[in-house]
Amino acid sequence: MQDWARWNVYYAESVNGHDATPFFVQGVISDHVIHRGTISTGGLGGGADRSLADLFQIAFDPQHFANVAFSDDHLINTEVSGSDNGFDNPTSRRKIRANFTRQLAAMAGSVVKTGSCASQPPPPPPGAEKIIGGSQIASQTSGLVANFGFVAMNDKPQSVSFLSR
Amino acid sequence: MMAPRVGSIDVHSANTSVPSVTFQGDCGTFKGDAKVNQKPGYAYTVNACDNAEPGAGKDTFFISVTGPNFSYSNGGVITSSNIQIHKQ
Numbered sequence: 001m002q003d004w005a006r007w008n009v010y011y012a013e014s015v016n017g018h019d020a021t022p023f024f025v026q027g028v029i030s031d032h033v034i035h036r037g038t039i040s041t042g043g044l045g046g047g048a049d050r051s052l053a054d055l056f057q058i059a060f061d062p063q064h065f066a067n068v069a070f071s072d073d074h075l076i077n078t079e080v081s082g083s084d085n086g087f088d089n090p091t092s093r094r095k096i097r098a099n100f101t102r103q104l105a106a107m108a109g110s111v112v113k114t115g116s117c118a119s120q121p122p123p124p125p126p127g128a129e130k131i132i133g134g135s136q137i138a139s140q141t142s143g144l145v146a147n148f149g150f151v152a153m154n155d156k157p158q159s160v161s162f163l164s165r
Numbered sequence: 166m167m168a169p170r171v172g173s174i175d176v177h178s179a180n181t182s183v184p185s186v187t188f189q190g191d192c193g194t195f196k197g198d199a200k201v202n203q204k205p206g207y208a209y210t211v212n213a214c215d216n217a218e219p220g221a222g223k224d225t226f227f228i229s230v231t232g233p234n235f236s237y238s239n240g241g242v243i244t245s246s247n248i249q250i251h252k253q
Contacts, residue, residue, distance in 0.1 A: 042251075124252065128251070128252075129186075129188050129193075129250075129251065129252055130193075130250070130251050131186075131188070131192075131193035131195075131213055131215065131248065131249070131250040131251070132248070132249050133213055133215075133220075133224070133226065133243075133246070133247065133248030133249065134246055135220070135221070135224070135226065135243035135244065135245050135246035135247065135248065136243065136244045136245055136246075137226055137239065137240060137241045137242070137243055137244065138241055138244070139239070140239055141173075145244065146239060148226060148228070150195075150211060150213065152186045152193050152195040152211070152213075153186070154186055154188070157178070157180040157197070158178055158180070158186055158195040158196075158197055158211075159178050159180075160176070160177070160178045160195075160197075160199075160209065160211055160228075161176065161177050161178070162174070162175075162176040162177075162209075162228050162230075163174070163175050163176070164173065164174050164239060165173050
């Protein structure tokens, strides 16, 4: 399979973000493609590739230079037999590593002078929001428990059962 | 209609009317019609929060049930298992 999405790490900074017309500078801070294929946007409930996890972190040092840690699984794990199905093949097993980079100078990326704030995200599609559970809480009768189970979705009738002795 | 004895209650959603659900943060609140001890004519409201993984000792569940001359509520931190919210 060819032409899977290729992901790099970007850094953007504004020092006047509260102004009516803030300025941003941005640039690529990874020196290679760090991931190929899909990424999950659904957290623990996501069905896509979660190999990068949630391990991107950023902090400023006393010189106001960015210190960034990020995940990287671009290398194929050739130590495992049969894992190499091609560089652009998502079925290839990868080596997942942590990378670190530190800003050495003021950003030299392109200066972004226009744009607008992100709009309110659209409401989740039907069925995308749900809460489920099943467990116990203390009963109103001392020493006993109450059992419950439920499924609530944003597009279907809710189901709940609750039993307390 | 006889109200159930407080302390012993068996609630099942009946869905005889359109239920509703709202999500806010890590919590969901949903309500609808219910049968209590197999008798219709009651209404329930549930608020559940997914505060941690795993949820035992962290997630919360509250239920209130009302009906003819009857009102019941109970809730608190769950003691086992989990409550899971999916936002997308």
